[in-house]
Amino acid sequence: METIKSLFHDILGIGAVVVTFLVHTVGRLGYAGVILLMALESSFVPFPSEVVVPPAGYLASLGQMNIFLVILSGIVGSILGSLLNYWIASRFGRDFLLKYSKYFFINTEKFARFEVFFNTHGEITTFVGRLIPVIRQYISFPAGLVRMNLKKFIFYTGLGAAIWCTVLAYVGYFVGNNIDIIKENIDYIMYFIFPALILLVIIYMIIYKYHKKRETIS
Numbered sequence: 097m098e099t100i101k102s103l104f105h106d107i108l109g110i111g112a113v114v115v116t117f118l119v120h121t122v123g124r125l126g127y128a129g130v131i132l133l134m135a136l137e138s139s140f141v142p143f144p145s146e147v148v149v150p151p152a153g154y155l156a157s158l159g160q161m162n163i164f165l166v167i168l169s170g171i172v173g174s175i176l177g178s179l180l181n182y183w184i185a186s187r188f189g190r191d192f193l194l195k196y197s198k199y200f201f202i203n204t205e206k207f208a209r210f211e212v213f214f215n216t217h218g219e220i221t222t223f224v225g226r227l228i229p230v231i232r233q234y235i236s237f238p239a240g241l242v243r244m245n246l247k248k249f250i251f252y253t254g255l256g257a258a259i260w261c262t263v264l265a266y267v268g269y270f271v272g273n274n275i276d277i278i279k280e281n282i283d284y285i286m287y288f289i290f291p292a293l294i295l296l297v298i299i300y301m302i303i304y305k306y307h308k309k310r311e312t313i314s
Contacts, residue, residue: 127165127168128169129152130152130169130173131169131170131172131176132173133148133173134149134172134173134174134176134177134261135173135174135176135177135180136177137173137174137177138173138174138175138176138177138178138180138181138232138233138236139177139180139181140180140181140233140234145170145174145260146264146279148170148264149166149167149170149264149265150264150265150267150268150271150273152169152170152265152268153264153266153267153268154269154272156265156268156269157268157269157270157272163266163269166261166265167262167265170257170261170264171257171261174226174253174257174260174261175250175257178235178236178249178257179236179250180236181233181234181236181237181240182237182239182240182244182246182249184237185237185238185240186240186241187240189237189240190242190243210238210242211242214238214242215242215244217304218239218244218245218248218249218252219248219252220297220300221235221238222235222236222244222248222253222256223255223256224256224296224297225256226253226256226259226260227256227259227260227289228293229286232260236249263282263285263289264282267281267282267285
């Protein structure tokens with residue numbers, strides 16, 4: 097967890113100048129700017145949402161944007177960027193990985209087990225992954241590799257993005273566009289999100305094992 101937090105701080109440490117630039121960019125492009133930047137953030141481009149959505153939330157507090165449309169734009173952008181990763185992994189990654197699997201210390205059997213796992217637990221994995229810094233940008237790749245059901249992928253990606261974009265938008269709405277204050281508030285919120293995610297996974301595994309046990313008995 098400390099490693100993730102360290103990476104999280106590194107990503108956020110881009111300075112007030114960039115945040116100011118993004119405020120002006122979003123101000124000029126409006127919701128289309130939020131969609132575009134969030135699509136970049138959710139693709140393989142290392143671009144943090146923490147400096148995209150809060151400035152839009154700040155503009156909403158000034159009456160220049162609508163907070164709900166900011167969140168919706170963030171969700172749409174997140175889904176679009178994730179779909180790009182999904183398509184790349186599905187179209188090129190799967191064949192590449194299987195062809196050169198020995199160089200990645202992966203054999204066909206291991207890949208098959210991974211495929212079974214993700215097809216069984218892909219929903220919870222995608223949802224939780226969307227709420228973890230750094231991981232959320234790349235959780236779409238394994239989903240694409242195993243060709244997870246596209247409707248489920250979009251739904252759970254959107255659900256996770258909705259929570260994350262809501263948090264970021266309201267942080268910007270209430271604290272403004274000061275990067276240091278944004279970092280402090282997001283840090284505080286993450287202390288609640290991580291335990292909630294762990295609890296969610298535990299509950300999911302209990303329910304899953306319960307249903308598996310019932311299926312075995314019947």
